[in-house]
Amino acid sequence: MTQSLDVSRRLSGEALTNFIATISATGGLLFGYDTGIISSALLQIREQFHLDTIGSEIVTSAIILGALIGCLGAGGISDRFGRRRTVMLAAALFLGGTALASAAQGVTVLIVSRLILGLAIGAASQIVPIYIAEISPPNRRGRLVVGFQLAIVSGVTISFLTGYFLRDSSWRIMFGIGMLPALILFVGMGFLPNSPRWLALKGRTDEALAVLRRVRSSEEVAQNELQAIIDNHDEQAPWSELAKPWVRPALIASVGIALLCQLTGINAVLYYAPTIFADAGFGQESALLTSVAVGLAMVCATIFGGWAVDNWGRRTLILRLLPGAVISLIVLGAMFALHMKGGAGAWITVIAIMGYTICNTGSLSVAVWLVGAEVYPLSCRGKGMSLVAGSHWGADLLISLTTLSLVQGLGAHMTFWLFALVNAAAFLFVLRYVPETKGQSLEQLEMSLRNGTFAPVHKS
Known part of the structure; x- marks a missing residue:
């Protein structure tokens, strides 16, 4: 603990917080890369190990089960x-699984x-957002925690690019590249401080104050925040x-x-x-490159x-962007219903997918880890975030196993319209059940739970 603070002593509070968030978010980069690289590597793996469809699904979905x-x-x-130690454990699992x-x-x-690798991804998705949220000041907590999601989508995009440029190389190299960020995460976390809120929960208030002094703008801010943590403290x-x-x-x-x-x-x-783009009239290589554009x-x-999230607010961001996702999916379904392939139809399909990706990723995907990390009381925050991550991975597994069946049973157009309906339902859910958390400390949010003022009472 002392060594961690000594190493970072030369950094200002804001710079140290940025550094902590950046190193921690490397877990998100691994999350995205290891999830996405299998789509490219599987082409070679199926041939080398003579995998049938079931075997390919098992290799692919093992990471979701582990998560x-x-x-x-x-x-x-x-x-x-x-x-901090849990993030280091995840990094060690990343290293071992990749090797x-x-x-x-x-x-x-x-x-x-x-x-x-799935165990590592699941642990990272549970703990990294909490660690960043508990060490960040309220006015910057949103963008710093969203850095984890940015690292995830960056990892996915890097995996797409890696798969494309190394398509003629060994799949072992594709996997092995993941060892570098895993090593950075493991070594980097060894020099970072513990969460001040976890330290306070364990009764180690002097250590908690030492961390807050390093990551806050003044002694007064650090003392007041520690007192707020102690006032809301329970077992x-x-x-x-x-x-x-x-x-x-x-x-x-x-x-x-x-x-x-x-x-x-x-x-x-x-x-x-890639399959959607190929069906819309693009060649296979063009479809792969267009997928990179989606990334x-x-x-x-x-x-x-x-x-x-720190300027509009979490709730407001979702409510403003989700209607765009609904419209994009309706248009995408219409392209398939009308069998508009090639020419203008192909480009409308691209625009619809890009519009949906931007509106959905820029709202729900941005908010998922942030809201989960900040709304729970300190006493059960770790367990609450476990349920959030478990729900995320369980739904991911369900969608992965049913999407092709939906397309075959309902047709592509009805499948996209079904997703449009779910996006509309998501809008109504957020409107009814998700309050605005922008600018509030974690202790203020916990107090709103205790006094019954947490749920939204009016539209944003």
Whole structure:
């Protein structure tokens, strides 16, 4: 702990907070890269290991199963051993899983390695947003936590580019590249401080104050924040605390956004973007390059969202952008219903997908980890975020397993219209259940839960 503070002593409070958020967000980069790279690597893996469709699905989905297990297990670990150590554990799993995947000589080892990577991704999705949220000042918490989502979409985009440029190289190199950011995360976290709120929860108030002095603008701000943490302090709560009426509004808002982030179809569109573009009249190589453009659109939308969450607000951002996602999906479904392939129809399809990607990624995907990390009381924040991440990964698994069946059973046009309906339902959900959290400290949000003023009472 002392060593961590000594290493960062030369940095100002704001610079140190930025540095902490940047190193921590490397977990998001690994999250995105390891999730996305399989789409390119699988082309070679299927041929080398003679995988059939079921085998390919198992190799691909093992990482999602691991993520489900990892995010649910990380809550108790982070509560007991601390946020920083849990991130380091995730980094070690990233390193081990990547090394094993790169060296795999058989399908079984490859599946196990993907499962280990899933454990790391699940743990990272649970703990990194909490760690950043608990160390950030209220006025900058939004953009700093959204940095984690920016790292995720950047990782996905890098995986698309890597797959394209290394398409004639070994799939082992594609996997192995992930070891560098994993090493940066593991080593970097060793020099960062613990979460001041976790330290205070453990009764280590002197250490908590030492951290706050380093990451806040003045001694007075640090002292006042520590006092607010202590005033709201209670013992580490069991899982049953999440079911209590006073916590339930936070549970509904955060888990609802986590589920809708996936059920609105963003990953389904991303997974099958090359196929959609090919069906619209683009050649296979052009379809792959257009998918890279979708990835870049996600990055731009997330950068914008990182600005908007602290200027517009979390709730307002979602309510302003989701209607655009609904309209884009209606247009996309119409293109398939009218069989408009090639020419103007192809470009309308591209514009519709880009519009949907920007509006959905820039709203729900930006807010999912941020809202989950900030709405729970300190006593059960780790466990609450485990449920948020678990809901996210469970819905991801459901969408991954059913999208092709929906397309085959309903047709592409009806599938996109169904997703449009879910996006509209997401708008109504946020309008009813998700309050604005912009500019409020974590302790103020906890107090609003305790006094019953958490839920929104009027439209933004």
